[in-house]
Each structure stands twice: as C-alpha cells, then as structure tokens.
Amino acid sequence: MILDRSTPPSYSIPEDFSLQSPAEKILQNGAAHFHFDTPGIQAVKIDLIGKGTRVFLPLNEALVPSFTLQMLIEGTASKSSSEIAHLLDFHASEIQPYLTFGQEGITLISTKKHLFQVLELLLEVITQPSFPEEPLEKRIAQRRLMIEMERKKTASQASQLFRKTLFGGAHPYGNMIHEEMLESINSERLQKHSQHLLWQGLEIFTAGDFSSEERETLESFLERLPNRKPQEGILLPDAKSEESIYESRQDAVQSSIRVGKFSIPKNHPDFIPLSVFNTILGGYFGSRLIKNIREDKGHTYGIYSSLVQMGNLNYWAVGADVEKQYLELVKAEIKHEIQKLSTELVEEDELETVRNYLLGQMLSQFSNSFDLIDRFRSVHHSGLDLNYYSQKLQFLKEFKAEDILQIGQKYFKDQPLIEVSVG
DSSP, X not given: OOOOTTSOOOOOOXXXXXXXXXXXXXXXXXXXXXXXXXXXOOEEEEEEEEEOOGGGSOGGGTTHHHHHHHHGGGBBSSOBHHHHHHHHHXXXXXXXXEEOSSEEEEXXXXXXXXXXXXXXXXXHHHHXXXXXXXXXXXXXXXXXXXXXXXXXXXXXXXXXXXXXXXXXXXXXXXXXXXXXXXXXOOXXXXXXXXXXXXXXXXXXXXXXXXXXXXXXXXXXXXXXSOOBOOOOOOOOOOOOOOOOXXXXXXXXXXXXXXXXXXXXXXXXXXXXXXXXXXIIIIISTTSHHIIIIXXXXXXXXEEEEEEXXXXXXXXXXXXXXXXXXXXXXXXXXXXXXXXXXXXXXXXXXXXXXXXXXXXXXXXXXXXXXXXXXXXXXXXXXXXXXXXXXXXXXHHHHHOOHHHHHHHHHHHTTXXXXXXEEEO
C-alpha cells in the first residue's frame, strides 16, 4: 500500500470524553488520599502535598520552604546524601520537591516492583531529615549566584517587579527575592520548619496498578506520614498595586516588558472563555500579538500572554523582550490588540484555527496515566473536579465570536493596565 501524503489524516472532534475519577479515602492520620488506578502500567507516582507555608513566614524568610524541601534528600539521621541517591538509583526511583505559592510537598516516582522498599526511605526523608551543613552551604552559594544572575537578566527582573507592582511590596506574592534572605537559612531553621510547619492539611495523590490488598498496604504506609492541622488566623495584607515602573539599564541591549492586571480564578464561570480570549491574543504561536509584533514588525522574537494563579490570587499578563528603541511602540501595539479584540468580532477562520488548536492541546494533556493525576490536582486545588474538563470541551466545541467579544468588553475594554519595563 502506497501512503498518499498529499491527503492529511482525518480529524474528528470527540463528542465527549470520560475521565476516571479517583478513589477517595480519608486515612487514619486525617490525610485525604486520591488514587487513580492504572491497569497494566508498572510505574507509580505519589504526590504528597500540604498547604503552602510561605504566607506564615516573615518576608525575609521567603526562601525557607524551598530550601527545606530541597534539603530533605541531602541526609537523614542514618543516611548520607550519597546513600540516599544510591538507593533511589538502585530502585529506579526519584524524589523531587513540589512548591507553589499555594501548596508544597514532594513527588515520588518509582516502579511497583520497588515501591515498598522506597517507601521506607521516603518516610525517613520526611520524618528524620538532618539538613547537613556542607550540602546546605553549597546550595546557599548556588542560590546566591543564581539570584545575582537572575537580577541581571531583564526578563527575570521584569517578572519580579511586575508582581511587586501588582501585589505591593509588603505582600508575600509581591516580595522580591534578594541575597539578604539567605542569611536566615541554616540547619536549625530548616529543621524547625520541617518539624512544625511542613505537611499541613496533607493530601496524597497516587497513580498505580494495585490490587485491593496492595492498596491497603500502601495506605497503611501513608497513614504513618505526618499530617499537621492547617494554621488559621493568618490574614494576608491587601494586595495594593503600585504605580507602573520603568527601570533603566544603560548597558542592556533589550527591554523586557510586562503588562497586566488582576484576573479571575479557575472556578469562575468566565474562566474558560477568558482562557480562549487569552489564547487568541497571545497564548499560542499563531496569536495576534505574535503576528503583529513578531511577524509583521519584527520587534521581538517572542511575545506571550498568560493566566497565572498565585495562591488564592490570580492575574493576567503579557510578556516580551524587545529592542530598547521599540519599547513604547510595542507597548502601544499590545494595548491596540487588546482593545481591538475587545471591540471587534473575531473572523470565522481565526476562530476555527484557535478552536482546533485548543481542542488538540486539551486532549494531548491526557496522553498518559500520570497526566490524569496532574490534571485532577490542578482543578481540585481550585475547588473543582474532573467535570471541569467536560465543560471545557463542550465550550471549545461551541464558542462563538460573540462569546469572546463579551469577555473582552467585560474584563479589558478601556480598563487600566499595570506596566513594567526593564532595560
């Protein structure tokens, strides 16, 4: 049979797609366990996720949670970092920190064959970390160098300044990272954080092919993990947006731009249509901002827009690196494209291009067994369940130009934006 490469493969949009909801159970230690069964797959993934602790700390201790998580595998009461690494390699496993503004914990990836040997190591890493001095000093030195290097990059500085400008410098989400924060990092401080603040409101997400007896054995182990009661009474300061910022750098060859505003959470009824609006504007490589500022004018290699969740707050932003001489022109073109999309209906051919792109992107997010646990965790932490994806699929199949225009008029038309430029 000769393959006719002149004819593209047939493309069909699924009527619907069914997602397996996890089995849910509250363990004896009070942790919520969500398990996805993956028949025939011998790989296992376990996410141990607690509430984020950064909001409980003084601003100058913002790096304590990340250092604590990174240092867990650097040594325990009975094992050195090299011994831990050898055991993980021997059992084809890895342990990685998980850290966002809202959640923090660790992820274990292993095989069913070796899982129960590795679980004992995992428990030791969590309950008996030693935070040895030498590896900690190396990590502090590395982080100091990284902070210095990132500050020199206009893009990194613009992103930090944008969050500072949006949330305010006194807010944990607007707090800028600097070298002085490393002064609060020491073994005693990390040990204290590990023993008193980590693992609050523990939730456990697992994926693997287990019999009912094997799952009971797994849950018996998980019940040995610490699960601390979430702290209450922490009242974050109000987010107080500041004036837009331009940081001049005479030696910079380019300027980094951030333009944006506060946005809505994933559980808001307008979030799915807003995500489509964002895609059309700057959320993929065929977006209007790419066509205008990259392809037509050649003022940037890449420009994007995105919806971002930080803890319990959300924002929307456009980011780009441009030649300094075109800084004001590019900012004007960004605003022009925003207002155009907020006042004019999208043409049908552009609408269908975006529809097909988003449908393909969405379905590709469920390509393997571990994707499902990640997608579930994403909506679960927004107070949703897997029905969110069925609702999203239905909207992507049916949305019209009027839906996008309505979002533009509601959230963007003639509304002020925060601007930050560095370079």
